[in-house]
Amino acid sequence: MSRSHRFLAGSAATLGLGVRDDALPEDPWQVEPYDLAVDVGESSDRASRHPARVAAPVPPRRSSWQDTSPRAEFGTTLTVPSVAAPGQAFTVTAALGNGSSRPWSSAALALRAPAGWTVQAITATTAGQLVPGAAFTAGWQVTPPAGAPASTPWTLTAVGTALAPGGSVRYEDAGFVTTPPRAPTRDSYLSDLTWIHAVNGRGPVERDASDGVNAGGGTPIAFGGTTYAKGLGVHAFSDVAFHLGGAGNRFTALVGIDDRSARRSSAGATRATVYGDDRVLFTSPVLTAAGGPLPVDVDVRGVRVLRLEVADADAESSFDRTSWALARVTVLPGT
Numbered sequence: 001m002s003r004s005h006r007f008l009a010g011s012a013a014t015l016g017l018g019v020r021d022d023a024l025p026e027d028p029w030q031v032e033p034y035d036l037a038v039d040v041g042e043s044s045d046r047a048s049r050h051p052a053r054v055a056a057p058v059p060p061r062r063s064s065w066q067d068t069s070p071r072a073e074f075g076t077t078l079t080v081p082s083v084a085a086p087g088q089a090f091t092v093t094a095a096l097g098n099g100s101s102r103p104w105s106s107a108a109l110a111l112r113a114p115a116g117w118t119v120q121a122i123t124a125t126t127a128g129q130l131v132p133g134a135a136f137t138a139g140w141q142v143t144p145p146a147g148a149p150a151s152t153p154w155t156l157t158a159v160g161t162a163l164a165p166g167g168s169v170r171y172e173d174a175g176f177v178t179t180p181p182r183a184p185t186r187d188s189y190l191s192d193l194t195w196i197h198a199v200n201g202r203g204p205v206e207r208d209a210s211d212g213v214n215a216g217g218g219t220p221i222a223f224g225g226t227t228y229a230k231g232l233g234v235h236a237f238s239d240v241a242f243h244l245g246g247a248g249n250r251f252t253a254l255v256g257i258d259d260r261s262a263r264r265s266s267a268g269a270t271r272a273t274v275y276g277d278d279r280v281l282f283t284s285p286v287l288t289a290a291g292g293p294l295p296v297d298v299d300v301r302g303v304r305v306l307r308l309e310v311a312d313a314d315a316e317s318s319f320d321r322t323s324w325a326l327a328r329v330t331v332l333p334g335t
Contacts (some may be wrong), residue, residue, distance in 0.1 A: 074099025076109070076160035080175035083196060083243060083305055084154070087146035091122070096160035096171070097135035104130040104162035104169070109138040112157040118143040130162060148179045151194055180305075183245025189230045190327040196241040196305065201317065205240055206233035210258040211321045221323040222259035223293045228325035233258065236270045236312040236320040241305055244329065248300035253327040255284060255310075256293025261321040266290055268319035270310050276303035286313045287322065300329065 078094045092111060098104045107127040113119045120141045127136040142156070153176050160171045181194040191207040198205040202213065209218030210233040221228045231253070232240060255272045262268065266289045274282040274296060281298040285291075300306060306329065310322045 075171035076158050076173040078156065078158040078173040078175040080156055080177050082178065082241065083180040084142070084144050084177045085245070086144050086148040086150075086179055089118075089141050089143040090177075091139060092142050092156060092158075092175070093137055093139045094158035094160070094173070095135050095137045096127075096130070096162065098130040098132055098162070100164065101132050102165045103132060104164050107136060107162040108160070109136075110159045110161075111138075111140050111142070112159065113142055114144075114154050114156075116145045116148075117154075144179060150179055151181045151196075153178045180243035180245070183243055183247045184329060184331055185247070187330045188328065190240075190242055190308075190324070190329065191230055191232055193242055193329075196243055197239070198241075199237070199239040200234050201237045201312075201320070202235035205238065209233050210260040210323055211235040219260050221325050223254070223256050223323070223325065225259065228254070228323075231323055231325040231327050232308070233321065233323045234308075234310050236310050236317065236322065238310040238322070239307060241307045242329075244300060244303050244306050246302050246304055247331050248303055248306065249330045249332045251281075251296065251298050251300045251306060251327075251329050253296040254293045254325040255296055255322065256287050256291070256325075257289045257319070258321045258323040261319040262289035265319045267316065268321070269312070269314040269316070270320050270322045271313045272296075272322065272324075273309045273311070274298055275305075275307040275309065276300055277305055278307075289319075293323075293325065296324075301332065 074097050076094060076096050078092070080092050081090050084090050094109050094111065096107055096109050105128065107130045109125050111119055121138065122141050123137070123139045125138045130136065144154070155174050155176055157172055157174045162169050178196050180196050184193060195205075200211070202211060203217065204215050206212055206216075206218040208221070208230055209216075210221050212218035212233070218233045221231045221233060234240065251274065257268045257270065268289055270287045272282075272284040272287060273280060276298075281300070282296055284294050287294065308324060308327070310320075312320055
């Protein structure tokens with residue numbers, strides 16, 4: 001069946017097949033397949049005449065995605081740091097929880113690491129009994145080899161076992177740790193550094209350009225008609241991490257809704273957060289096209305991992321292209 005697409009807040013002519021991807025609405029809730037010729041009940045474009053009624057079901061559906069029910073701890077849960085420097089020890093913990101209605105006995109936890117890594121328990125790794133709802137935690141000191149290659153992800157696996165009334169149980173949980181790229185030794189724009197990881201809501205994170213649908217598809221970073229040659233272009237939800245290794249001094253940037261979204265609509269709304277080793281260093285108010293960009297200037301002395309996060313701020317993912325213009329880190333003297 002041949003189908004077209006209709007933008008729910010507009011008319012049937014708003015969208016059509018064959019348009020460029022970045023011309024489509026950024027929110028999948030805004031696109032509805034239909035064919036006026038054959039779809040029962042679609043003999044007229046009623047949606048465009050009743051936009052409020054069409055939009056009403058969206059927020060409840062979004063909120064229903066969030067699981068707010070409390071859950072008893074069950075199985076194995078592994079906690080690892082995001083990065084591990086070659087030759088330097090770090091701590092890993094794992095928990096085994098009994099979420100059943102019957103007691104477990106002979107509970108134990110073990111940790112598997114890549115070949116050549118050193119693992120040494122720093123707590124007890126067995127427990128006599130786990131009553132329903134109870135859990136026990138074990139910890140290990142883990143050291144990657146000094147020659148572990150940089151910018152490489154590694155898998156650690158915690159294995160929890162116990163004896164339940166119906167037989168033995170076994171639960172595994174994997175965690176991922178990265179041996180990071182080298183820390184900067186001179187003042188640097190983040191777009192010139194290798195990141196630890198980069199998550200982006202629409203296409204890849206762009207270096208020195210706004211967010212694009214495909215790699216290299218961004219336009220020059222711009223706010224209010226002023227362009228910036230350096231920076232990072234992202235789209236909510238975005239999370240980009242860099243290894244500073246304690247060598248950084250200050251992080252500065254200008255963050256806001258990029259003109260690429262602002263020119264199309266004023267509806268974009270995001271919130272930017274800067275983390276240093278998972279500690280919040282900066283949180284913006286809601287960023288909008290009308291509000292313009294905000295300066296960021298934070299102390300990053302002693303920070304090993306710098307993370308830049310951009311999240312949606314209005315439960316709508318449309319027009320949320322956000323740029324970190326002139327994102328730059330300075331290093332401590334003598335680094």
